[in-house]
Amino acid sequence: MKTTKKIQLFSIIICASLTANLSSCKKPTSQNEEELITTIKVNLTDSATNQVNTFVFTDPDGDGGNNPIQFDTIKLKANTTYNCSLSILDESKTPVGNITDEIIAEGTDHQFYFTPSAGLNVSVGNLNTDNNGLQLGNTAKWTTSGNSNGRVQITLKHKPGIKAAGDAITVGDTDIELPNDGFYTIIQ
């Protein structure tokens, strides 16, 4: 009999504590919306003349909805060195959100990759590094040689806690990977 009472008491406690636990039933007060990456701007500075050219891909309403509204062709001179800096923006908001700063701040979790297509005479190197000395790549050096055309794919990978030296491009999830294998690029 005593044991039965104990079970009764036990059950009452279970039920009561369950009821009490359901306190998180309130809606939160408005929190910030997540960042949306809508735009990548590739700023290429001719190292000899300091002339800056900016090439843009933008899909201001984000994934789905309307198609991207701007996807520039990158035009470069042959046998030239360019300093490249990327700016990543959220143009779905006003004022426009600058995501580049966040990528740099959390550089140890992010990495840019530049993949020129075969036959395009450009090589990308000198990627800047994060706080752990691993490649980050929001700035880099592009070096062109002979006249050619092709594509340059720019990929941003998110690798929270898993970034390591010499990672393959397949590690992590993709935050940016441009359609059609990247910017159409002409070297002339």
Next chain:
Amino acid sequence: MKNFIFILLLVCLAQQSIAQCKFSISGELTDADTKATITDASILITELNQSTKCNTKGYFQFDSICPGHYNIIINHEGCEPLKLHAIIKNKSWHQAIVITHAINNLENITVKGKKNKIINSSELKSSQLESTRGMSIGESLQKINGVSSLQTGTNIYKPIINGLHSSRILILNNGVRQEGQQWGAEHAPEIDAYTANKLTVIKGANTLQYGADAIGGIILVEPKLLTKDSNFSGETNLAIFSNNIMGVLNGSIEKASKKINGFAYRISGTAKKAGYARTPNYWLQNSGMQELNTSLLLGLQKKNSISELYYSIYSNEIGIFTGSHIGNVTDLNNAINNQYPPDYIKNVTFTYAIDRPKQKVQHQLLKIKHLQYLRNGGNWQAVVAGQFNWRREYDRKKFSSSSDAPQLDLGIGTINIDAIYNRPAYKNRKGSIGFQQMYQNNAYNYRLFIPNYQLSNTGIFAIEKYEDENIIVEVGLRFDKKYIFSITQNSGKQYGNKSFSNFSSNIGISTTKIKNTSIGVMASSTWRAPNMNEMYSDGLHHGAARIEKGDTNLVAEKAIAISSNLNYKTEKWNIDVNAYHKWINYFIYLQPSYPPQLTIRGAFPLFVFKQTNARLYGTDVNASYHFTHHFSTEAKISVLYTFNQTAKQWLINMPSNRYEASANYTFGDAKIFKNNYAKVNYIYVAQQKRVPASGNIEVLQPNGSISYQSDYLVPPNAYNLLDAEIGTQIEWHHKNILITATANNILNTKYREYLNAFRYFCDEMGSNYSIKLKIPF
């Protein structure tokens, strides 16, 4: 000293029992519905293992009863067994007992006939249900032949009835239409499985009293009847699972009032927590879940009425396997080509922590019901119910500094008002008419997937039934009008109001004229208005790596179905064959379309809601054979063909053929252990070969060429599973403690299921052992 007291006590007890076995337990039984005396009930006192039948006046009596505690079980055809508790101290026990046919008298009208069933329904109750305790509703229902699950990982199970799911099936929780965001493939029913005392599946649109849109079928989740015992009673359930080290604790207490005659209440609660699940070779990162539910039921049964108030709150948090949440199509292709998750996802250790991506759902239900018996023998019933469903989906954060807010936040409130009048039975005929009104309001925060909207649905129906010894005939007619208005915040697009209305009808005939055999044939014509997501969704479906777009020009689906049911039952055999054929015109489905949608993360396949004429046909067969009283075997077959008539190819995402065989051995009762059984179950699930031959999804072949297919990956291979379970009952303090142990996937088979959205990313759960305890008091 202690021993002495003990002996003294024993002597006292013995004397008492010899001296005072002079009491009696007796009662009179009446039917709550008809007020007639019940003449064909059997009454059992479990402690004495004595049983009797009541006489023609509904009276029963047991004599020479010693003082003590006794459990009395009253069994009456068509009713749940009624359990009563008698304490005999110094006088005999006598009670007038009213037997209610079912908690929801509505269900009785259409679902069950007196002797045979007219509608093809299957149930999960008592020991079958006990062996599924701890699992979700969707997972439990897979035990019913013809019911499968649309899975998302190891925690999300959504029931499919004969190939149809989501807004094509209706779930009645406690008599109320469950309304949440049920359109989503990864949105499982928000119901505490422990509240169910019985799960019933009605395949097809064979009853019209719950709604016209249930082209696929109806699931009834029915609770236990309230107690009539004025002492505290209840039960504690415990379940522990080995694979994801899931613990489940459920408790309920109930009591009938001593002061207010006919008043009783029950409070129950369930808590559940699971950590990472494990495939045969690796842990599934972030596959934990937790659930916390409470419910309260108050009931007042008077001479001519039953009133009820029910409130429940369900809340869960479900982790979504990290490897399934992908950035874009390249990531998806990488995941598919690797065949298993990358090391940094695979090489983790067990934890209960739940991280993003995850979903959190809360569902609240408040229901008030009143049933009034009328002098003419009929009755009416009114139900008013309010529900609020709050769903939040959290994607992975882009930056650790990102906001903690969910990406998707949907709140949907629903009010249902149902009224039904059941005419008094007259010369084998019964009938009912009813009215249903629903109002719904949906509001979202953050990312758009479906817009804000309001909806009203009005339905009226009439059902007529004839029943005699040999035949049952049932006809139903229903009219519904659905009106959608105030569609706002649709990323700048303006949509007008929409209205859909039409009639549904059905007819069923069932006969038992042939010895041992009952045959039933049913035909129905129903329709379903396009759902909100089918018309207005516009956005990225993470994990599925696709963009889904609705079409505002969709028209209502129209379904014609015929089904037949044959049951052959002898002492040894029980064979049940169900065959069905459905033609669904304007069948709404997601079709991959071309060109893909371009985004900053590359090209995503674009899936657009389209309509076609579909044909579904199949059969479910159950056959069991009892070799002896102890040993029986059972076989199940479920086969389904679904065809897109317009495109002349198979429909995608349909269950493959499934075969099961089981052997059950019931042991004789031992001194302590009673109702002992052991069961082995073998399942073979075939590979789904009936998929569309071509599509618009670009798939890179191993040789480097690109082909266009209907899916990223061919359906997974066939698989075999071996399950086992044993169960027993132990009497303890006059109550039976139920112990069930189950073993699923004993051979730790590595497999993938076609209907699991994660078939691209990871294997299914490996072996999983569990122990379940049910302790009544």
